[in-house]
Amino acid sequence: MVPLTNKVLVVGAGFAGLIAARELRAAGSEVEIFEARDRIGGRAWTEQRMGYTLELGATWVHWMQPFVWSEIVRYGQTIYPSPEYERAYWLGGGVLHEGAEDDLDATLQRPQAKIFEGSAEFFPYPHDPLYVLSPDYAGPADVPGRFRAADQGSVLDALRDGTFSQEEIDVCDAYWAAGYNGDPATASPLMAKHWAALSDHRLSLLDEQTLKFKLTDGMRGLYEAIAADLRCPIHLSTPVSRVEHGQDGARITLEDGSVREADAVIVTVPIGALGQVEFAPELPRPMRRVVDERTNSTGFKIWIKIEGHHSFIATAPGQSPIAMTKSEYFLDDGTTILVGFGPDHTKINLQDTAQVQQILRQWRPDLTVVDCDGHDWCADPWSGETWATVKSGQFTDGWHHFHNTDSRLYFAGADFAKGWNGVVVDGAIEMGITAARRVLRELG
Numbered sequence: 087m088v089p090l091t092n093k094v095l096v097v098g099a100g101f102a103g104l105i106a107a108r109e110l111r112a113a114g115s116e117v118e119i120f121e122a123r124d125r126i127g128g129r130a131w132t133e134q135r136m137g138y139t140l141e142l143g144a145t146w147v148h149w150m151q152p153f154v155w156s157e158i159v160r161y162g163q164t165i166y167p168s169p170e171y172e173r174a175y176w177l178g179g180g181v182l183h184e185g186a187e188d189d190l191d192a193t194l195q196r197p198q199a200k201i202f203e204g205s206a207e208f209f210p211y212p213h214d215p216l217y218v219l220s221p222d223y224a225g226p227a228d229v230p231g232r233f234r235a236a237d238q239g240s241v242l243d244a245l246r247d248g249t250f251s252q253e254e255i256d257v258c259d260a261y262w263a264a265g266y267n268g269d270p271a272t273a274s275p276l277m278a279k280h281w282a283a284l285s286d287h288r289l290s291l292l293d294e295q296t297l298k299f300k301l302t303d304g305m306r307g308l309y310e311a312i313a314a315d316l317r318c319p320i321h322l323s324t325p326v327s328r329v330e331h332g333q334d335g336a337r338i339t340l341e342d343g344s345v346r347e348a349d350a351v352i353v354t355v356p357i358g359a360l361g362q363v364e365f366a367p368e369l370p371r372p373m374r375r376v377v378d379e380r381t382n383s384t385g386f387k388i389w390i391k392i393e394g395h396h397s398f399i400a401t402a403p404g405q406s407p408i409a410m411t412k413s414e415y416f417l418d419d420g421t422t423i424l425v426g427f428g429p430d431h432t433k434i435n436l437q438d439t440a441q442v443q444q445i446l447r448q449w450r451p452d453l454t455v456v457d458c459d460g461h462d463w464c465a466d467p468w469s470g471e472t473w474a475t476v477k478s479g480q481f482t483d484g485w486h487h488f489h490n491t492d493s494r495l496y497f498a499g500a501d502f503a504k505g506w507n508g509v510v511v512d513g514a515i516e517m518g519i520t521a522a523r524r525v526l527r528e529l530g
């Protein structure tokens with residue numbers, strides 16, 4: 087047994103917290119995890135709903151997401167694809183269009199290429215996303231200025247030069263309302279370009295990385311495998327309300343008023359829930375501002391069960407509560423389960439079949455909704471958001487401030503990742519590893 091050298095407290099038992107704890111424990115640190123919920127996994131949550139095993143949070147993974155793929159291999163997990171779609175429906179320019187999936191993809195090609203413009207020069211190293219602003223950057227002198235400018239405005243601004251049809255603008259509006267899981271009008275254009283750079287600048291690879299391959303045993307198979315490797319206590323239903331941090335150590339206060347002390351604390355709380363934790367000394371102003379502004383993530387994910395087997399994908403811009411929905415499971419009882427995403431969680435009741443039936447009518451009046459369900463992550467006090475996406479201005483002045491702590495307080499969590507920032511489990515694992523290694527380095 088490795089002798090324990092120092093003590094680290096980890097706040098949160100999502101992927102970032104579990105991985106940080108594993109890394110620290112393997113290096114001989116004493117670790118305790120404090121988790122507000124009565125379960126581990128955080129924004130990954132595999133559950134029985136509507137008679138089927140569903141992912142209420144994270145679903146899709148990919149071998150080009152290096153950190154999560156390494157854990158998938160390590161724990162012997164396997165993947166399988168989401169289905170292809172026989173039909174596609176898209177509302178654009180006030181008209182309902184119908185075709186094959188390839189027809190919808192073809193409509194997206196030209197405007198998405200415009201949205202991705204600059205991805206190669208802005209992100210020569212996609213896992214070092216602010217490289218062009220760093221002293222090491224030696225490329226064209228105008229790139230840093232254009233990079234900062236591209237962080238302003240909306241992801242859809244690129245399409246307002248008069249050369250794109252309303253149909254093209256509307257399919258992109260729907261795509262990014264789902265992708266940013268929030269209003270595209272306030273979404274930083276840089277994030278879309280960063281996603282493109284992480285996907286070899288190809289829309290098809292971006293779609294494949296974010297919407298194609300699922301874990302056979304679900305996210306639960308992965309987070310439970312990691313937790314089974316931990317040799318440290320995980321205190322469930324134990325929210326942390328206060329974090330004190332200094333040069334020599336850290337203290338956390340639990341909701342019942344009890345206090346724990348350690349050499350360091352790693353906080354993996356999502357940005358949307360950080361406002362509930364009191365920090366002493368207070369977080370520096372740039373971090374505080376991000377906590378107050380939050381992210382662009384105000385949306386939802388919904389599961390919808392319909393009568394019959396129907397294989398399709400459908401998108402709608404603007405006013406439609408659901409921006410994108412697609413067939414995901416064809417059940418033996420003759421029903422289909424669709425997954426859907428929309429930008430505003432206040433516009434939908436995730437359990438209201440009548441409302442969802444009404445929304446589906448815009449594409450398919452013949453469909454009958456028998457059930458629907460989901461978890462309202464934005465209303466959930468322990469997340470306050472779905473996957474963290476970047477508001478205008480926050481790509482260059484936001485998440486990265488959380489890397490710059492100068493006490494024994496460290497932040498981990500997908501929301502602060504350099505690679506797949508905010509969006510996927512990959513980023514949570516990246517941060518769990520890098521925060522733990524930083525703690526080990528600094529504690530000696």
Ligand SMILES: Cc1cc2nc3c(=O)[nH]c(=O)nc-3n(C[C@H](O)[C@H](O)[C@H](O)COP(=O)(O)OP(=O)(O)OC[C@H]3O[C@@H](n4cnc5c(N)ncnc54)[C@H](O)[C@@H]3O)c2cc1C
Nearest residue numbers: 098100101102122128129144145146326499500510511514
């Ligand atoms: C609807 C949805 C769909 C998604 N789809 C995908 C996908 O398809 N693929 C993918 O890879 N990713 C997806 N994601 C993103 C992915 O789930 C997250 O990026 C990842 O799980 C975040 O892990 P984390 O450890 O950083 O944060 P979290 O998982 O949020 O973990 C943080 C933990 O901290 C706890 N906590 C919060 N406040 C406190 C407190 N005060 N005291 C103690 N504990 C606290 C929380 O309860 C939580 O367990 C999706 C997310 C959502 C919500």
